[in-house]
Structure formats: C-alpha cells, structure tokens
Amino acid sequence: MEGTFPLEMKLLNSPLTGKPMKVVYEPKTMKYRGEKYDCICASFRDDDSDESFTTTESDSVWYNQVTNQYREKHGIPYQDEIIALRKRYGVSAAKMALILGFGTNQYRLYEEGEVPSESNGKMIRSAMNPKVFLDLVRSSKNQLTERELSKITTQVEAVVAQSKDWNDEQWETRRLFRTGRGLANGFAQLSVRRLNNLLLYVLGRMGETFQTKMNKVLFYIDFLSYRERGFAISGLAYQAIDFGPVPQHWDRIYSAFDEVQERLRLVNGQECISLMACGNADMSDFSDAEMAVIDEVCSKLRDMTSRAVSELSHEESAWKEHVGKPETIPFSEAFSLVGV
Numbered sequence: 001m002e003g004t005f006p007l008e009m010k011l012l013n014s015p016l017t018g019k020p021m022k023v024v025y026e027p028k029t030m031k032y033r034g035e036k037y038d039c040i041c042a043s044f045r046d047d048d049s050d051e052s053f054t055t056t057e058s059d060s061v062w063y064n065q066v067t068n069q070y071r072e073k074h075g076i077p078y079q080d081e082i083i084a085l086r087k088r089y090g091v092s093a094a095k096m097a098l099i100l101g102f103g104t105n106q107y108r109l110y111e112e113g114e115v116p117s118e119s120n121g122k123m124i125r126s127a128m129n130p131k132v133f134l135d136l137v138r139s140s141k142n143q144l145t146e147r148e149l150s151k152i153t154t155q156v157e158a159v160v161a162q163s164k165d166w167n168d169e170q171w172e173t174r175r176l177f178r179t180g181r182g183l184a185n186g187f188a189q190l191s192v193r194r195l196n197n198l199l200l201y202v203l204g205r206m207g208e209t210f211q212t213k214m215n216k217v218l219f220y221i222d223f224l225s226y227r228e229r230g231f232a233i234s235g236l237a238y239q240a241i242d243f244g245p246v247p248q249h250w251d252r253i254y255s256a257f258d259e260v261q262e263r264l265r266l267v268n269g270q271e272c273i274s275l276m277a278c279g280n281a282d283m284s285d286f287s288d289a290e291m292a293v294i295d296e297v298c299s300k301l302r303d304m305t306s307r308a309v310s311e312l313s314h315e316e317s318a319w320k321e322h323v324g325k326p327e328t329i330p331f332s333e334a335f336s337l338v339g340v
Contacts, residue, residue, distance in 0.1 A: 014046040015053070021046050025227075025335035032066045035073075039065035040335045064230025067115050068187040076121030077128075078181070080189055082110050085128055090155045095148070099140045100127060130159040176256055178248045179237045179328065186222055186232025186331040194285055195234055196257045198294070201281035203260070205298040210265075211254065211273045213306040215246040216313045217297060220340050223318065225293040227334040233290050238329045240322040244313035245329055300340055312339045 014021050021044040028041045042058040045051075071078055077085070086096050086107070097107040100123050110116050116124060127133040134156045141149050169192065177190045202217060203209060209217070222232035236247040247253060254260050259279035265272050283291065301309055313319055318333035 012044045012053070012055070014049070016046055016049045016051060019046070019048065021053070024052065028062070030062065030066050032070055035070065037066045037069045040332060061228070061230045068230065069183065070115065071121070072182045072187070074118045074121060075125060076116055076118065077124050078187070079111065079113050082107075082124060085124065086111070089133065089152075089159060091152055095152065098143055099136050100124065130156055130163055134160060176253060177235050181235070183331065184328050185235055185237045186226040187230070188222065188232035188235040190235045191285075195236075195253075196259065197281045197283060197285070198234055199254070199257060199260050200277045200279055201283055201294065202298060203275055203277035204281055205295070206302045208263070208274050208276045210306045211250070211275060212243060213301070213309045214254070214275055215250050216244055216309045217301055218247055219245040219313065220297045220301065221294055223331065223334040223337055224297060224340050225290065226331045227337060228293060229289055232331065233293065240319045240325065240329055242323065244310045245316065245319050248328065297340055315339060
C-alpha cells in the first residue's frame with residue numbers, strides 16, 4: 001500500500017498533553033513473510049510523558065520500505081507496474097486474473113497494493129513480454145467467450161506490433177537511469193516521460209535555473225519524498241561530489257530532453273549553464289502526495305541563489321558522509337535531512 005506521510009503532519013499534537021510532538025526517526029529491523037529487512041520508522045514523541053505514537057500514514061513509510069525491498073529481492077513487480085501492465089493490454093482486472101490463473105479478485109488486490117506471492121509476481125513479470133502474454137491469452141480460450149478471446153487477442157497483437165517502439169523506450173530508459181529500480185534510486189519508477197515532465201514543472205515553478213541548483217532541487221525532491229512516502233520520484237540515483245549531491249551522470253540528463261533548453265551564461269567570469277522550460281508539464285501521472293513534495297521543495301528553494309542552495313546541501317549528512325566516495329548516496333539519509 002503506497003501510503004503518504006502528509007507534510008502538514010510534521011507537527012502532531014499529543015493526545016495526552018495537547019502539545020506539539022516532534023517527529024523521531026529510528027532504525028529498526030522488521031520481519032516480513034519470514035524475512036528480516038532494515039528500515040527507518042517514524043514516530044511522534046511526547047517529551048512530557050515520554051510516550052511515542054504512530055499514525056496509519058507514518059506506519060506506511062516503513063511498510064513501503066520493507067515491502068519494496070521484498071519486491072526487489074524476489075523480482076516482484078511494483079504496484080504502479082502492475083497497474084500499467086493491465087492498461088497496456090486494455091484488459092480488465094478480472095480478465096487479467098483469469099488469464100494469469102489467479103483468483104477472481106486477485107489482480108485487483110495487487111493493483112490496490114497487496115504484494116503478490118513470489119510465484120504470482122514472476123507470472124506477472126513474464127506477462128510483461130507481450131508475446132508471452134499473447135500465448136497465455138490463447139491458452140485461456142476455453143475460459144473466455146469467443147468474443148472476449150477475439151477482442152483481447154486483437155488488443156495484445158497490436159501491442160506486439162508496437163513492441164519495437166516499446167523496446168526503443170526501454171533502451172532510452174536504461175540510457176538515462178544508470179541504476180535499476182531499487183534501493184539505489186529510492187524505488188522510484190523508471191520513466192523517461194515522468195522525468196521530462198518533472199523537469200518542466202520544476203523549471204516552470206522556479207524559472208531559469210542553473211544546473212548546479214537544479215541538481216540540488218532534484219536531490220531534495222527525491223530524498224524528501226522518500227522520507228515522507230517511502231518512494232522517491234524522479235528515478236535518479238545520486239552521488240556526493242565537491243559541489244554537493246547530484247544525480248548520477250547529471251550532465252546527460254538535461255540535454256536528453258528537447259523541451260529543456262540549456263543556455264550558456266557568464267557569471268563572475270565563469271561560464272555556467274542555466275536551464276529553462278520550453279514546454280508545459282503534464283503532471284497527470286503524479287499523485288497528490290508527490291505534488292505536495294515537489295511544491296514544498298520548489299517553494300523552499302525557489303528564491304535562494306545557487307550558492308545558497310549548494311551551501312544548504314553541504315549541511316546534509318547525505319553529502320558529508322559520502323562526498324568523494326564512488327557509491328551512490330543511500331536513501332536512508334533521507335531521514336536525516338535538515339534543509340527541508
């Protein structure tokens with residue numbers, strides 16, 4: 001279940017004293033389906049009574065961390081991938097369940113966030129190959145009406161015919177995102193379209209922005225999102241260099257999109273590259289929780305200079321503990337953010 005930890009809940013009043021409580025983040029080891037996973041748990045601490053409280057939203061943050069690690073370990077598709085697969089084939093959830101050999105309502109439950117078993121997860125992943133799914137459809141001919149079989153077969157055959165375009169999209173995804181989906185990128189979707197629209201939206205909110213500042217803005221968006229939701233947003237992984245945390249191969253990212261215009265500016269005798277949006281963002285793929293995080297960071301950093309944002313990022317443990325090291329910044333550092 002992809003829950004949200006609303007930004008307005010950072011201050012929660014104690015049910016015992018009525019006073020505001022502070023958010024506390026603590027590392028814990030949780031057991032899920034017989035396996036142990038490390039995560040960071042958020043709770044609200046009442047210093048007067050020395051009691052701690054959690055909410056459904058705060059519990060969802062550690063739950064997402066744990067189940068995402070389970071999905072990664074066992075090759076189980078993520079919730080958004082399960083939803084996108086059915087939409088790609090134009091098949092109802094009930095028919096997907098039938099074709100894949102699941103219980104009647106099982107696919108719908110997976111779309112709502114229930115984690116599939118390892119065997120069912122691998123079946124869903126296999127069905128991501130349209131030729132495999134077409135074979136599964138044809139194998140279900142005795143469970144479908146003639147009309148249903150003809151309709152679904154036609155829909156899937158169309159996807160097979162378009163598979164070259166889909167493969168091209170997958171190649172572009174692998175080119176831009178240097179790590180697979182997992183802990184390294186905060187379990188965010190790997191979507192070229194989403195990244196393009198995220199860049200356009202942020203630049204639309206902030207106006208012309210130097211690359212050095214944009215790198216930090218993306219860092220804060222992703223790490224704040226992971227802290228609040230258990231998921232990052234952009235799909236990028238980050239490294240700590242001398243000038244602060246930056247997306248891996250950041251120099252390739254902005255030039256990959258035609259609607260993101262790069263301009264050469266002279267600042268104090270040095271050539272710097274600034275970015276401008278030359279198109280409108282379509283944020284229909286982003287949830288309300290994601291938009292709240294994006295807007296929070298844009299509002300916080302919009303009027304700050306590139307130097308000020310860089311200095312802010314140098315106060316982060318994510319930079320201090322990992323600067324100059326070759327590994328990506330672990331998203332566990334999201335729970336030690338001080339800048340947002």
